[in-house]
Amino acid sequence: MTAAPIRITGARITPVAFVDPPLLNTVGVHQPYALRAIIQLDTDGGLVGLGETYADTAHLLRLEAAAEAIVGLDVFALNAIRAAIDEKIATLTVTGGDGVAGMITTASTTDRVFSPFEVACLDVQGKALGRPVSDLLGGKVRDAVPFSAYLFYKWAGHPGAEHDEWGEAVDPDGLVRQAQKMIGEYGFEAIKVKGGVFSPDEEIAGIKALRAAFPDLPLRLDPNAAWTVDTSIRVASELDGIVEYLEDPTPGLDGMAEVAREAKMPLATNMCVVAFDQLKPAVLKDSVQVVLSDHHYWGGLQRSRLLAGVCDNFGLGLSMHSNSHLGISLAAMVHLAGATPNLTYACDTHWPWKTEDVVKPGVLKFVDGAVAVPTTPGLGVEIDEDALAALHQQYLDCGVRDRDDTGYMKSVDPTFENTCPRW
Numbered sequence: 001m002t003a004a005p006i007r008i009t010g011a012r013i014t015p016v017a018f019v020d021p022p023l024l025n026t027v028g029v030h031q032p033y034a035l036r037a038i039i040q041l042d043t044d045g046g047l048v049g050l051g052e053t054y055a056d057t058a059h060l061l062r063l064e065a066a067a068e069a070i071v072g073l074d075v076f077a078l079n080a081i082r083a084a085i086d087e088k089i090a091t092l093t094v095t096g097g098d099g100v101a102g103m104i105t106t107a108s109t110t111d112r113v114f115s116p117f118e119v120a121c122l123d124v125q126g127k128a129l130g131r132p133v134s135d136l137l138g139g140k141v142r143d144a145v146p147f148s149a150y151l152f153y154k155w156a157g158h159p160g161a162e163h164d165e166w167g168e169a170v171d172p173d174g175l176v177r178q179a180q181k182m183i184g185e186y187g188f189e190a191i192k193v194k195g196g197v198f199s200p201d202e203e204i205a206g207i208k209a210l211r212a213a214f215p216d217l218p219l220r221l222d223p224n225a226a227w228t229v230d231t232s233i234r235v236a237s238e239l240d241g242i243v244e245y246l247e248d249p250t251p252g253l254d255g256m257a258e259v260a261r262e263a264k265m266p267l268a269t270n271m272c273v274v275a276f277d278q279l280k281p282a283v284l285k286d287s288v289q290v291v292l293s294d295h296h297y298w299g300g301l302q303r304s305r306l307l308a309g310v311c312d313n314f315g316l317g318l319s320m321h322s323n324s325h326l327g328i329s330l331a332a333m334v335h336l337a338g339a340t341p342n343l344t345y346a347c348d349t350h351w352p353w354k355t356e357d358v359v360k361p362g363v364l365k366f367v368d369g370a371v372a373v374p375t376t377p378g379l380g381v382e383i384d385e386d387a388l389a390a391l392h393q394q395y396l397d398c399g400v401r402d403r404d405d406t407g408y409m410k411s412v413d414p415t416f417e418n419t420c421p422r423w
């Protein structure tokens with residue numbers, strides 16, 4: 001006997017703002033608040049599914065339109081839901097809204113809008129079946145998912161820095177202190193450094209200091225395409241044998257291919273391969289050897305598994321990207337990584353940098369740098385309605401949405417574009 005469909009009756013989309021320290025990257029500095037949209041998907045049987053995504057104004061408008069378009073569809077009909085969203089957003093005149101600070105402009109709009117609804121549908125499916133989301137993705141292949149310590153350069157005197165306990169990291173000693181604190185609290189067993197802030201030589205010195213302080217931990221450096229091809233080749237040579245991969249040293253598939261021909265370590269990306277149509281040219285040009293997945297722009301958890309399959313077939317490594325995020329996203333990332341055999345690198349997370357959340361505490365804990373895959377039905381996390389209301393009020397009050405439509409970070413160098421390397 002076939003079970004009855006579980007029909008979507010609506011979706012509540014709540015933009016929230018949470019405090020984000022003034023972390024530096026190539027584009028600029030994180031604003032005092034990061035924005036996210038929380039999706040609560042309502043269904044006719046009363047089950048509610050959770051999703052989390054970006055919250056720039058254009059993305060919010062698309063989410064609202066998508067939510068209307070999927071009313072009445074069965075949460076198991078993910079192909080139909082994606083098609084309805086695709087059709088709906090094609091009719092919109094909304095422009096902009098890459099949701100990720102201008103870094104990932106070529107990702108698919110449909111994939112970005114569909115993703116939080118897909119996660120929410122999987123949450124409902126899991127709750128209806130009494131199974132964790134990882135079981136809907138093929139079943140977990142690891143009990144806990146390892147993450148890396150994600151280090152950022154940071155000025156102590158920057159507005160906003162007075163609210164956090166992280167101190168300053170503007171030189172190698174500062175980076176090592178930050179790593180010691182983060183690893184001491186979370187137990188991470190890999191380190192990623194967000195570069196592209198200071199000169200390549202200063203950042204090479206930072207990585208070498210980390211290597212001396214943590215001789216056994218895998219290291220990565222990610223300047224978000226701030227370097228020319230020549231600079232990238234020079235940095236790759238200096239860091240040969242020191243980093244496990246170099247992430248997005250330079251923009252574009254052709255530039256990355258030139259660097260890859262000379263570099264001894266793998267090159268990774270979350271910038272030049274962010275959609276399925278970019279995989280074939282990347283493989284043909286041998287531009288990258290590791291792809292960072294991210295279900296928020298690869299179209300959800302199932303399509304991220306599809307990406308994993310493509311990477312596996314073409315001999316590409318697989319890692320996982322993050323932006324500033326809350327607990328619903330972390331739960332989704334953990335189910336996905338837990339059920340993806342070839343995701344063998346420690347995943348990125350911004351988790352240590354935040355102090356607020358919309359989910360009830362207790363489920364998502366870092367032990368030895370890893371988070372256990374939840375075993376309860378669905379995603380395994382629950383909304384704290386009071387916290388959601390408070391962070392929504394913070395969104396209304398903080399003014400971020402009026403200052404910068406990315407809702408995420410502001411530039412300290414308005415002349416810089418990602419297609420124009422700085423060094």
Ligand SMILES: O=C([O-])C(=O)C[C@H](O)[C@@H](O)C(=O)[O-]
Binds near residue numbers: 101194222270321348
């Ligand atoms: O390459 C990355 O890891 C990112 O793009 C993640 C974030 O946007 C990161 O750069 C940040 O938070 O500043």
